[in-house]
Amino acid sequence: MFSPKIIMGTFEQGLMYAIMVLGVYLTFRILDYADLTVEGSFTLGGATAAILIIGGTNPWLATATAFAAGCVAGFFTGFLHTHFKISPLLTGILTMTALYSVNLRIMGRANVSLLKARTIFTDIKNLPGMQTIGVLLLSLLTIIILGSLLYLFLKTELGLAMRATGDNELMIRSLGVNTDGMKLLGLALSNGLVALSGSFIAQNQQFADAGMGIGMIVAGLASLIIGEVIFGTPNLGRALFAVICGGIIYRFIIAIALQLGLAPTDLKMITALIVIIALAAPNFKVKISALSSAGRGKETHYANSK
Amino acid sequence: MLTVNNLTKVFNPGTINEKKALDRVQLHLDPGDFVTVIGSNGAGKSTLMNAIAGTFLPDQGQIILNDKDVTKLPSFKRAELISRVFQDPMSGTASSMTIEENLIMALKRGEPRRLRWALRSKERQFFREELEKLGLGLEGRLTTKVRLLSGGQRQALTLLMATLKKPQLLLLDEHTAALDPKTAEKVVDLTCSVTKKSHLTTLMITHNLEQALAVGNRTIMMHDGKIILDLKGAERANMSMNRLLEMFEKASGVHMNNDRMILAGTY
Numbered sequence: 001m002f003s004p005k006i007i008m009g010t011f012e013q014g015l016m017y018a019i020m021v022l023g024v025y026l027t028f029r030i031l032d033y034a035d036l037t038v039e040g041s042f043t044l045g046g047a048t049a050a051i052l053i054i055g056g057t058n059p060w061l062a063t064a065t066a067f068a069a070g071c072v073a074g075f076f077t078g079f080l081h082t083h084f085k086i087s088p089l090l091t092g093i094l095t096m097t098a099l100y101s102v103n104l105r106i107m108g109r110a111n112v113s114l115l116k117a118r119t120i121f122t123d124i125k126n127l128p129g130m131q132t133i134g135v136l137l138l139s140l141l142t143i144i145i146l147g148s149l150l151y152l153f154l155k156t157e158l159g160l161a162m163r164a165t166g167d168n169e170l171m172i173r174s175l176g177v178n179t180d181g182m183k184l185l186g187l188a189l190s191n192g193l194v195a196l197s198g199s200f201i202a203q204n205q206q207f208a209d210a211g212m213g214i215g216m217i218v219a220g221l222a223s224l225i226i227g228e229v230i231f232g233t234p235n236l237g238r239a240l241f242a243v244i245c246g247g248i249i250y251r252f253i254i255a256i257a258l259q260l261g262l263a264p265t266d267l268k269m270i271t272a273l274i275v276i277i278a279l280a281a282p283n284f285k286v287k288i289s290a291l292s293s294a295g296r297g298k299e300t301h302y303a304n305s306k
Numbered sequence: 307m308l309t310v311n312n313l314t315k316v317f318n319p320g321t322i323n324e325k326k327a328l329d330r331v332q333l334h335l336d337p338g339d340f341v342t343v344i345g346s347n348g349a350g351k352s353t354l355m356n357a358i359a360g361t362f363l364p365d366q367g368q369i370i371l372n373d374k375d376v377t378k379l380p381s382f383k384r385a386e387l388i389s390r391v392f393q394d395p396m397s398g399t400a401s402s403m404t405i406e407e408n409l410i411m412a413l414k415r416g417e418p419r420r421l422r423w424a425l426r427s428k429e430r431q432f433f434r435e436e437l438e439k440l441g442l443g444l445e446g447r448l449t450t451k452v453r454l455l456s457g458g459q460r461q462a463l464t465l466l467m468a469t470l471k472k473p474q475l476l477l478l479d480e481h482t483a484a485l486d487p488k489t490a491e492k493v494v495d496l497t498c499s500v501t502k503k504s505h506l507t508t509l510m511i512t513h514n515l516e517q518a519l520a521v522g523n524r525t526i527m528m529h530d531g532k533i534i535l536d537l538k539g540a541e542r543a544n545m546s547m548n549r550l551l552e553m554f555e556k557a558s559g560v561h562m563n564n565d566r567m568i569l570a571g572t573y
Contacts, residue, residue: 153421155423155424155425156420156421156422156423156424157410157414157419157420157421157422157424158419158420158421159424160403160407160410160411160419160424161411161419163400163402163403163407164400164403164411167400167401167402167403168397168399168400168401170392170397171397171398171399171400172400172411173381173382173385174359174381174382174385174389174390175385175389175411175412175414175415175416175467176382176383176385176386176414176415176416176417177382177385177419178382179382
């Protein structure tokens, strides 16, 4: 039922969305910060890149600027939390809401078309022999480089301090780390990645749209959970590999749902269902094992409850 | 070494819950002093320790460490001078990170964190040697996540982390209270040997009167935010647990729940 073209397109998209999943991993897992800025910063990346490209800027520079714009958005979210003590969830919602207006201001209208514009993908495709595999290769290379960089970063002194900030803030503060600074840095990097992902997607689909980030946080979470469940997270390297693969697998699930005849408008609901099932599953496990061990006397019960 | 001058802290001022947690506390520690701190719940022991560590700012008074006024420094900026072990074994380590990662973070206490590869083989070798001294078999488990260790192992690791880079002042906040008696004894032994070896100035809160007299060279007792008793030298050497209780009751005018004070270390 899948043509090779669809498979390849899905794979390309999955790789691009995986950049966003890396960002979500950085906040949700490393910093333990439920950051909803993603909804706005994804669009911000797409909008920034698109409007710059339309204006004649070099697409590579436009893509880099999109990353920087995402960093600023993430920094703003972090600033609301560290300086005004607003709860993490609310800071994300506030920035995301503000970004909706910002994005419309940037684009000047609800969507910007990039048809026939020069993008990073047209550049790559114009290289000899790259016509068909250029997009795939560029996306693959990007995610490998970004994944490796993130891995290396999280193993540096700074990276360890950031991981400890999400794990045990009191402890790492008592070891002399300014945890507010770590949160600001982590949120900036995370949203930079998300915006970079948005700029890739916009250039690939050849338009940026004010609503392109809607549901992105749940998609990111779904990808994260899928990857973690399938590949496991025994160490940092595996965890990063898992979330990248999760991003790709998620896109394939969406593609299958579309092939089965679901309307594109139903996809957000499917995504939400995936997350609900993934989050509810551990509860079911406990209940099922409790049921099955109910008749076996007290000892088994104790063993299971541990 | 450490001078606490006229330190005052009032919680919830102006409300019905107003509580004078520290009341013009005066305390001076000489280098190498190992002071045990006792007192009933709410006496101000932990508040004093939090104030010294910089968890909050005092209302009045000064904290001077090594001739440096640290009263207004945020806690993470005092980290270079002070290290701390808490009561809860979970609070001193990052559980999702490995033993070696926790140790390297402790070794860099108070230093700026750079974009530099954190762990090298030289440091791993050093950690192995230090872990071996704990005698818990952790030296072969550098890449084990701390989450998988027992409470006693984690507390021993926390103690090692607190002393890996020598602090000017070591703060121990009932660090054996959550452990079983045997493990607690081991951690106390470790505490004594490491403080003696590195000549550390130490402040240790305990609920165990026996421990308070047996460990260190000085004992202070707090009540209602004040230091009401300061024992050292011969007076301390001749002190018995029962007399200490009597003195407390006399000084504070409160009848202490004896059993709790004595048994507290084991609950």
